[in-house]
Amino acid sequence: MRMRPRLLTALLCPWLIGAALANPFETTLDNGLRIIVKEDRRAPTAVHMVWYRIGSMDEVDGASGVAHVLEHMMFKGTPTVGPGEFNQRVAAAGGRDNAFTSRDYTAYFQQIPKEKLGEMMHLEADRMRHLTVDAKEFAQEIKVVMEERRMRTDDNPEAKLFEQMNAVALQTHPYRRPIIGWMNDLENMSAADAKAWYDTWYVPNNAYVVISGDVDHQEVFALAKTHYGPLAARPLPPRKQQVEPRQEGPRRITVKAPAELPTLIMAYKAPVLRDIEKDSDPYALQMLAAILDGHDAARFNKKLVREEKVALAAGIEYDNTARGPGMLYLHGTPAAGKTVADLEAALRGEIERVRRDGVSAAELKRAKAQLLASEVYKLDSMFGQAMEIGQIESAGLPYRQLGRMLEKLQAVSAADVQAVAGKYFADDALTVGVLDPQPLDGKPRRPAIPTRH
């Protein structure tokens, strides 16, 4: 039986710590492709991810959705790998694969038995520069993407509300467009549009590879050099920075859709991390979010759902890393007998309570304890570890600073939390979105049954 080294061993053997801290390991190929390897020997598997620094925010009006459509086309073959063969070869290797497109990036991954890594690199390297964008394949695949849009957005009232609210909250920044694209843009898209996108952005110097798993980093570097090394770099077109003009007054939008319950989203413009050392508010906002909605007795659930029963559910969403502008969302569904206005007032009330009275030491300590525990749980997932590296890099922040970010979070004070509650929740930076539920049969709803409230 193998013994786990004790804390003491780590304390007494600083050289061991040094070696362990080198993990993840990194190299850059001559063509500019970065290879990042997180060794994790707990199981004989590996995750191979290729991240392209290209997402829906790089699209232009009239061509929304092309980043995602190209992601679909990436499975449609090269001169040496037939349509659908990519999936077949991953499956034959005992692997699972998929891809995802976000506003900031497009990423492709395979989860595989570790010995298949070289074969996966061969396949990914091949489609990095040699994709065939066949018009006939495109004509089928664009229909699939439209079905995906119908499923995810058109028939999903909350998604539709979010999509429309986003288009109002932002007026010029490309984040205002949906990742999957407007239906009309999909209808107008051609294979040539997808090909142009690919030719412009799919080059090794616009990508990085993240590998986690039971691998040796030196062997992975050698494999990467073999497979990705021969691909030529090419200069990228300049990207014009687009700055959303300052919002100067609240905005409101209502979306009608078949549903039973109304939904409320309040979107506030919020900062994201650009400088891990100098920035402080994004850390404080993250701790605020944890105090309001980090566990079942956090403020929103305790006060709004359980005690006052003004909401069936209430939450906060805030991601403090992104390439583009940040946004913080308060959201919820009013309880029976309560209106969205009641819920909006209650959510505002909770923010005001923090601004006025601050947060307790116990609440802050609890949020920090949860954060530290989650750092351990995170290590249970090979996929999650690779995702974390990929995502932070996509926002233009170095993964080497993940530990420093955690330190900065642990250093947030109650006064910091109180300060951001006073700073970022002004009405002038607010967009309110309301889902107005409609009966399925198109007929007016029966009058609501009186409630005991």
Place this chain on the structure above:
Amino acid sequence: MKRAMIRLFFSVLALLAALPATAGVVIEHWHTAAGARVQFVASRGLPMLDVQVDFAAGSMFDPAGKSGLAALTRALLDLGAASRDETAIAEELADVGAHLGGGADTDRASVSLRTLSAPEKRAVGLDILRAALAQPRFEASILEREKERTSAALKEAMTRPHSIAGKAFWAALYPEHPYGRQATPESIAALGRDDLTAFHARYYTAANASITLIGDLSRAEAEQIAEQISARLPPGAPQPLPPPPAVGSGGVTAIAHPATQAHILIGLPAIERGHPDFFPLLVGNYTLGGGGFVSRLMKEVRDKRGFAYSVYSYFSPLKQTGPFQIGLQTKRSQAREAIALSREVLARFLAEGPSEEELAAAKANLTGSFPLRLDSNRKILDNVAVIGFYGLPLDYLDRYQERVAAVTAAEVKAAFARHVQPAALRTVTVAAD
């Protein structure tokens, strides 16, 4: 917290994560003195612990007219137990970075705890877990609140095409069996505190419990934890199952809805857990609609015609005969065409079975990807909890690959013929033109 301490914390994590794991999953199994089954997997790589307790207390045990009782009973377990109210439970768990999870499905009600394994940390979560299982308060005011929330969620679900289709599918497949009964706002409204306490007393017993542990524990520690959990439970007795479901006569259920896409489900009751045909059906279904992007359904429905983003088939073996199901969503105007095509793909597969090439590809993936099913504590927990709850052989995981490899095309064809009779297939559509 101090920066140096966090640095140290990270260093220790990095060291721990770099340790090699032993191959395979070694399941230790025993019964507690009170009679609960226990499965334990030592996993010393990370300083964490997962404990899951499964009871045969799912919705199949809902009494007639009281649909939703199993789910509501489970939901209230950790909303106040013994000396703690719901706020104390949530705060104390959060203070040590622990989570309680779980839920109720047709067969099982589960409570799972994820915690750091350091003794002073895990003690908090385990104490709360024991109390939640054995001494839930079922406070009247919380029951009323959760009934209202459940009822609202059910009403909302009845506007969503995906949920409407799923409920109608189970109702049509199991007209006479509890698997076909659904909670409604009315059935929820009729539930009282006495119903919950009676359900809890009857089903949350040691005889009805399966405890699964994985994490940084010794066998002796695992034994002690399992003893302490089950000692608080009444001994109880295994509860009888309802008569097994019958396969119905097939047909079509069409439900109107204004959605842009039709939701389509096709299927019938097929097999139970532990059935000897499981492996031929698993291997065969990989080719039909289980193999993600490489299945026949995916190729025909999505790749060749662009009818759907998602199309799949699977067997869902349960305590009693669980369903076989094909599912897809497509533009409402082409629903008929997509259904005809899916049924044609199925009919051809039933007639021919997999080709030798397809069979080989299915086996290569199912055996080759086996390590991916077990590469985290979470995944091992899920697998071992199923083995424990359903009483599958302890060598189930060890023999998984050889049993997949042994399947022949003739066995696939014969197993499908036994369990998937085209005339008995029920088709449910929501929002199809």
